[in-house]
Amino acid sequence: MKKILNIIAIFIFSFGFGQIDNIADGESITFRIHYGFLNAGTANLTTQKTNYKGVPHLYAKGTGQTTGAVKAFFKVEDLYESFININTELPSFYVRNVKEGGYRQHFETTFNHDNNTLILTDKKNPANGSKVIKSVKGVQDMLSCFYFLRSKSPSELKVGTVINMNVWIDDEMFPFQLKVIGTENLKTKFGTINCLKIIPSVKSGRVFKEKEGVTMWVSNDANHIPVLLKAELAVGSLKASIDSYKNVKYPLKFTK
Numbered sequence: 001m002k003k004i005l006n007i008i009a010i011f012i013f014s015f016g017f018g019q020i021d022n023i024a025d026g027e028s029i030t031f032r033i034h035y036g037f038l039n040a041g042t043a044n045l046t047t048q049k050t051n052y053k054g055v056p057h058l059y060a061k062g063t064g065q066t067t068g069a070v071k072a073f074f075k076v077e078d079l080y081e082s083f084i085n086i087n088t089e090l091p092s093f094y095v096r097n098v099k100e101g102g103y104r105q106h107f108e109t110t111f112n113h114d115n116n117t118l119i120l121t122d123k124k125n126p127a128n129g130s131k132v133i134k135s136v137k138g139v140q141d142m143l144s145c146f147y148f149l150r151s152k153s154p155s156e157l158k159v160g161t162v163i164n165m166n167v168w169i170d171d172e173m174f175p176f177q178l179k180v181i182g183t184e185n186l187k188t189k190f191g192t193i194n195c196l197k198i199i200p201s202v203k204s205g206r207v208f209k210e211k212e213g214v215t216m217w218v219s220n221d222a223n224h225i226p227v228l229l230k231a232e233l234a235v236g237s238l239k240a241s242i243d244s245y246k247n248v249k250y251p252l253k254f255t256k
Contacts, residue, residue, distance in 0.1 A: 027246070027248060028044065028046045028247060029225065029226070030045075031243055033239070034240070035236060038068075041065055041067050043063070046061050047059065047061075052093060053092070056086045060144070064076060077098070078097075079098070080094075080095065081094070081095040081097075082094045082143035084143075084144045089151055090140070091111050093110055096170060106123040106124040107171060109121075116135045117132055117135055119133075136173065140167050141169075142168075145165055145167045150223075154220070157196065158180060159180050159182055159183060163177070163178045164176070177201040181197050182196075183197065188227060188241065189243070191256045192256075193252060194253070196220045199214070199215055213233070225248065226242065
């Protein structure tokens with residue numbers, strides 16, 4: 001259970017909106033999370049145009065929390081924030097502040113893409129101070145990475161597409177690969193919608209049963225909105241489905 005909202009953060013919080021410079025203020029998407037038969041929690045992603053250090057940025061915020069019976073024995077309150085440069089589509093500042101049961105972590109990361117370094121600050125342990133870490137060209141954070149992916153046009157993100165990137169998570173760099181393997185019509189509370197089926201490559205073992213134990217479906221249109229995620233975990237399974245949305249740039253084509 002400890003990693004449930006982390007998984008959602010990686011594969012849902014991160015799917016941002018269209019071209020970064022073409023995002024309307026106030027997009028909001030909420031997902032309902034199920035762990036097995038339990039209604040485990042919710043995750044929400046919002047966006048807002050703003051300035052960061054005098055430069056136009058997109059501010060993305062992801063929150064996740066357990067609800068109901070799950071919250072009674074395992075409380076989760078996760079916060080993710082990213083300031084994404086609208087011109088470069090790269091993150092400038094990233095926050096991960098999570099409370100998961102007895103686990104606490106609060107990292108802040110400042111990116112310097114000019115010299116491929118970043119500054120990591122452990123806010124939970126101020127005595128540790130900040131440290132400069134060598135990075136790589138074009139690194140993304142957990143929120144910005146799929147904003148970048150969703151900036152792809154429908155002709156660029158289609159069946160057969162394979163995308164590789166380096167993603168900064170907490171205090172470590174991870175290589176990710178996403179493969180678009182097909183299309184599928186999915187039934188939702190809003191109706192049926194055609195989706196791209198995407199397989200993210202992830203490490204197996206402690207969390208996932210297999211290297212490719214996660215499958216995500218996103219709307220097969222210019223939005224690329226996450227509609228459904230399924231993950232086979234080392235213990236049990238997880239499902240997250242779209243529960244509400246507003247201020248989406250292009251109309252979602254649900255059919256009854």
